[in-house]
Amino acid sequence: MFKILQFFISLILLYSPIILSSQNNSTQEIDIKGRIIEADTKESIPFAHIFFEGTLNGTTSDINGYFVLKLTDVSNKPLIVSSVGYKTKTLTNYSSNSEITISLEKNIYMLADIEILADNLPTKRKLRMFKAYFLGTSNNAAETEIMNPEVLNFFYDKSTNTLNASATEPIMINNSALGYRIIYYLENFKASEDNVEYTGNYYFEELPVDNADKREKNLIRRFQTYKGSRLHLIRSIWNNSLKQDGFTLFYTNYKKIKLNEVITDLPTGEKIICLSPGAIIYYGDMNQSTTYFGDMNQSTTYYGDARPSEKSYLMQQEDCTKIDKDGYYDPKTVKWSGQMSEKRVADLLPYEYLPYKK
Structure with a gap:
């Protein structure tokens, strides 16, 4: 197990984004500047999308392929570059102190x-x-x-x-x-x-909203969607606040999980969790029904209260999974089933999301 952790940590250090430490200094704004080009011809690619995965931070390249993307507190996520007709590129090793050139390969359909x-x-x-x-x-x-x-x-x-x-x-x-x-x-x-x-x-x-009431409804629905979500769980694991947040985790043999036994802090400020082969997750009151059929339109029904227990399963596809404070994890290293797997694209929240306080 120790050798696995050593190997995993070495990979994290090698491929973690190279971003200036001053990016979190609110008095100084730092940008990533670059150009998107075609791999073969070296011609510019206009209107490509450049964004940090799962965030509100994205932009498009101009007619000459150039772009500027501001760094924020959630800019430690993979940098994604996508354009119609080209293979998507994921960058985890980049610098904000010089202009970068990103080449995309054509995606050929037969x-x-x-x-x-x-x-x-x-x-x-x-x-x-x-x-x-x-x-x-x-x-x-x-x-x-x-x-x-x-x-x-x-x-x-x-x-x-x-x-x-x-x-x-x-x-x-x-x-x-x-x-x-x-x-x-x-x-x-x-x-x-x-x-x-x-x-x-x-x-x-x-999305633009034309009145305060609509925005208030959006905020409440976001809060309800967040409670018990995968985003909520990963943040609770990071903060070591499972009990306070209403989560209970068991190994697949129903032995209760102690986070201090499965979490390792990384020198990069991130953490890895090793739950192989997986975990059983309960959210809410375990003494009640294991399925929640509440009406999301009833905005205050479970506002801050424990609701009937929801049961989910997390199966690790690799020995360990890297997580961060915003709730990010590599989706390729984890497979979900049960209640959490039923939450699809319409239930996604950006990593910038903070719980609603009325």
Whole structure:
């Protein structure tokens, strides 16, 4: 176990973002400046998206491929660079003290591959299925809309009852319940009744609101969505506040987890948690029902109170997972099931989110 931790820590130190320590100094603003070019021709790529994963911090390159992105307190997340027709690039090793050049490789689609993906299921039905799997079925999802469904391509495999999807452009998602727009670059999507798998990169923008009442409703819905979420859990683990926040964690053999036995502090200011093979997570009052069917529209029903217990499972895909104070973790190192896995794109919150206080 000690050798595994040593190896993991060495990787963290090697690939952690190189950002000036003064970025957290509120009196001095620091930017990342650079240019996006094509790998083969070295020509500029205009209107590429550059953003920190899962945050409100993103921008686009200008007509000549240049961009400026401000560093914030959550800028220790992976830096994502995406553009239509190119392979997405993830940067974890970059500097803010010099202009950087980022080259993207073309994403070549073979026509023969596309022609194979044909089925007899109506497109409208496949779109409804995609929304249910991708956005979810929560009350938030009911108020969330995909603004450009024409960029989506579907193939339904009748032999396995599996829906496959891809997108030719970033999916623009307006979540009126939470007051966010999500720009989502979909990489892979495959879903059936028994299993839903999708990967991609995304960032947020605040949706404009025209009155104070609407903003107040957004803030309350964000708070309700946050309570018991994956974001809430990771922050609770970081702060060692599971009990205060309503979480109880067990190993898969139902032995209670003690965080001081599974958490290691890193020299980078981050932490790693080693729960292999996984954990059982309860949120709320364990003496009540294990499923919560509350109405999210009842904004004060569980405002700060324990609610009936929700049960989820966390299975580590690697020995350890890096986490940070904002609730970030590498999604490729963890697989969720149970209540938390039912929370999909319509229930996402940016890493800048802070709990609502009325």
